[in-house]
Structure formats: structure tokens, C-alpha cells
Amino acid sequence: MRVLIYASHEGAEAQPSYMVKWRGWYVGQVWNDDGRHPEEKFRPPTALSDTPSWMTFWHVSELEEMDKKHWFPISKVPKFKGGWTKLKPPRGPVLVGLPSALE
Template structure:
């Protein structure tokens, strides 16, 4: 990696949280998704130097192993995170997808970090891509094991990401 434009975050997020999260991001400035990968987000914050980072999101499927055929169909911009000592977001549900409210663990002690995404949008059909087409970066995900959580990846040259 030579610069901030060289990497993106690839992440699985349940479709229901993407759909309800888009509304929250529009209304409040960002949506907060949960993860246990606090080390990854510390690294991203070091590398990004305050710049926004593209987030390539594929809808995850509960109880289904990640497959290389899963398709990145959502795009957003990572703008920061907050680590959680108690597994809750500091602003409670004000930045969380409303659909997370139906899962007790989602907002009560499960996540180590909440990563903030603004400008969340569904990609046009012509810009979608299978996760198998995305290149890893040193220290990122292994092609033999599709990610079950956020990972650093090379920003695809075919992706049109407005700054």
C-alpha cells in the first residue's frame, strides 16, 4: 500500500441493516455498524489520516458460510469508529440501524467497535462485483477464506467512487 487511495474496506452486513441503515445515515450523517475487529479499525484509522475510505459492502446471510460468489452491491464511506467497552454505541440507537433493535445482542454487549459509514447507497447493477474479483492487500483477507467480517482490500479500479 502506498497511499490512502490504495485500499477500501470490504464488509458483510445483513441486507435488512443496510436498508434501514441507509435511512439513519441520511437522517443523522452516518450509520454505525458493529464489529469485533477493533484492531482492524485502529489500523484503518492510522492509514487513512482523517480521509474517508470507501466501504464495499455485500449483503451477508445469517447461518450461511461466506462464498466467493457473494456480490458487493452497496457502497459507503468509512468516516471513523468508536470502541466499546460495554458493547453499546455511545449514542444508543440514534446511529444504529433500527432493524438491529430486534436482536438483543446487537446493541447490548456483543460488539467491540462501531464503525461509522456515511453516504450509504445501493450500487447500480453495472457497478456490482463478486467478492472474488476484489484483490486483497498485505495483511488483508485470504482468497481461500471469504471474509466473515470487515477486511482491508485493494480499491477496485472499475469502481466509480466520487470523492
């Protein structure tokens, strides 16, 4: 399935104006209850010193930054029932509708 990614900022409240800038394809996930991906090669250098706090790691293929003309605010992503509200953008993976511009 298509993956849309925007940069949330740790410790800051997510803003509806944050821009979706990356896309790719979800190809699977790995679980690890110690908070780190079981294969260190999948942890970027910026995450090697992080306090481990995750249990699920998504694997994404064909990850790319979109052309700037295709960026859009996270508030334009349609929510599914039970999903995020436009007053509070997601801080983790959420199943949403694909904006018509990206279909």
C-alpha cells in the first residue's frame, strides 16, 4: 500500500500545517520489544543514540521525496473513521484515505 510521510518533531505538538513530503510503498514490518530494530543496518545514524521506544518498524520500498510542487499539508489527508482528527495530526502510522491528487 502507498505510504505518505511527513516530518513530525519529537517533543512538539504536531501541526496541521506540517507538509507531506515523502512517499513510498509499505512492504512489511518487524516487531522487537526491546525498542530497536533487530537489524542495526536499518537504524539511521541519527537514531543510533536514541532512547529505544518503538516496537514496530515499517519496511518501506521506493521511498522518495516528492517534487516540492506535490507537497501538501497533513491536514489535506482524508481521515478514516476512528482515525486522526484534523485538530491533532498523527504521531505514528495511521491508515488514511489517499488524497485525490496522489491517486
